Amino acid sequence: MKGIVMRSTGSFYDVLATDGKKYNCRVRGKIRLEGIKETNPVAVGDYVSIDLEHEIGSITEILPRKNHILRQSVKKTGHAHVLAANIDQAMVVATLSYPRTSLGFIDRFLVSVEAFRIPQVIIFNKKDLLDEKGMQWLNELIALYTGIGVRCFSISALEEDQLVIRGVLQDKTTLVAGHSGVGKSTLLNKISPAIRQSVGEISDFSEKGIHTTTFAEMFRLDETTFVIDTPGIKEWGLVDMNQQEISDYFPEMRERRLGCKFQSRCIHVNEPKCAILDAVKSGAIALSRYESYLSMVLGEDNRK
Ligand SMILES: Nc1nc2c(ncn2[C@@H]2O[C@H](COP(=O)(O)OP(=O)(O)O)[C@@H](O)[C@H]2O)c(=O)[nH]1
Ligand SMILES: [Mg+2]
Ligand SMILES: [Zn+2]
Structure with a gap:
């Protein structure tokens, strides 16, 4: 039977099979996907073949991927792991206040995703908390990011604005990221009752300093619409990127850098x-x- 991996804990995987049921599976033996050298080859979003002969199913094959996102597990020392596969778009939820998401964080997210050629969306949440100056800044940022090809939305997850976002998600698999406190759970809960997340519980503190691998979890909104939550990701490390490569992932630099005197040796x-x-x-x-x-x-x- 075939299925899609909804959740991974590192050794076990929840697979939503074509019969509509979820099976707890593990990987038996070694499966390798061509071109992937990472240690945990099976990722959330993977289409897999499963064998249900035993009480616990086994994943016997990963079907070819459309794409994947890699993430550095532990800063510097750790290996990269596949965070998710077969993604149509990646969405970052950000706030200009309470808390303030740094532009550095947003840009790092965009670059990490652009490196895998996955389209990006920015949701600026908590619009209701902005004064006139804040609104002006928000509009400037929307102009900036729209100008480089990123879809932007400004909403208040407390209002009915989530309907717009539901439309953005429709018929796609979307990876959702964002700092704790920006309203990700509030938004996702309003979008779908299938996603039950606690609101306002800042779990950052207890997680601090513990180098655990973060696993993604996928939710199904309808037959063709999936959301992948990435809890606990506080930083987007750049995986396997050399200095020359980075400007390639800034869309506004990609063409322009061809005009540098030192060409590809210029790191600007x-x-x-x-x-x-x-x-x-x-x-x-x-x-x-x-x-x-x-x-x-x-x-x-x-x-490097
Ligand atoms: N004022 C305002 N507060 C919001 C909005 N969205 C979420 N919140 C509040 O922000 C806090 C953190 O929300 P939560 O959904 O838990 O954030 P998460 O950590 O990103 O999942 C909660 O107290 C929410 O009620 C919004 O649009 N406006
Ligand atoms: Mg949350
Ligand atoms: Zn240059």
Whole structure:
């Protein structure tokens, strides 16, 4: 029988099979997917073949993936693991206040996802808490991110705005991310009763300092609509990216960097005749985006 992996705990997997039932399965023997060298080959979102002869089913095969997202398990020391597979879009929920999501976090998320060529959506939540100045800033950010090809929505999850987001999710598999406290659970709960999440429980504190691998969990909204929640992800580490590569994942840099004097050797930090630096100076590239870029290029977690 075939099925889709809804949840993984590292050794066990919940598989939603074509008969509509969920089976607890594990991987028996070694299965390898071509081109994947990661240690846990089966990920949430994978289409798999399962064998139900024994009390606990076994996953015997991973069907070819459309795509996947890798994530660094533990900063620096750990290996990358496949966070999820077969994703149509990745959505980050952010807030400009209570709490304030840094643009650095948003940009890191966008880059991590863009590296796998997966379309991105930003949901700016808690619009109701913004004053006039805050609204102005919000509109500037929406203009900035829309300008680089990211779909943006501003909502208040406390209002009826979730209907718009339900439409964004329809017929797709969407990975959802965001810092704790931004209203992710509030939004997901309103979107679907199938997703039952506790609201307002900040579990950050107890998790701090413990290097656990974060696993994603998938929920089904209807036959063709899936949401993948990624609880507890506080940082998006860049996996396997060299300095030259990073500007490729900034859509506003991708074409422009061909104009740099040093071409692919330019990392746009202090090189002469750098097309990216020129664009930052002229305002064609937003300063906040360039600052995020610099932190990724010069950040130590990323030097290779
Ligand atoms: N003012 C306001 N508060 C919100 C909104 N969305 C969520 N909250 C509140 O923010 C807190 C954190 O929400 P929660 O859904 O648990 O956030 P999560 O950690 O991202 O899952 C809760 O007290 C929610 O009631 C919103 O749009 N406006
Ligand atoms: Mg939550
Ligand atoms: Zn350059």
